[in-house]
Amino acid sequence: MKAQIALSAIVVIAAVSATAHTPAEAKIRCKGPFQIVQGNSIATPYCGDNYLAQVARGYGSSVSAKAIRQSPSKKQEICQWIGHDPRVQDICAGFRDDNGGGRW
Secondary structure, three states: OHHHHHHHHHHHHHHHHHHHOHHHHOOOOEEOOEEEEOOEEEEOHHHHHHHHHHHHHHOOOOOOHHHHHHOHHHHHHHHHHHOOOOOOHHHHOOOOOOOOOOOO
């Protein structure tokens, strides 16, 4: 009887342990502006905002991806500043006064 209870406890612990790792595996993975979904690269706003923040930091900004996601005016501000960069032109389309043209 004790062995059966111990075995049941091990099974429950193993099941809880297995489900505890699921959220980490479900984390969004980005490669540049693209989200990796089942091995395919898909342009998504989430990864685009991450990439925009990364490129902006390369220009000396301290902006976070979260700030860009939460504030369209922050995204517009960053796009007006660095939207000429070919790496973010698609992400910044519609957020620049010159419609993404090359005035820089």
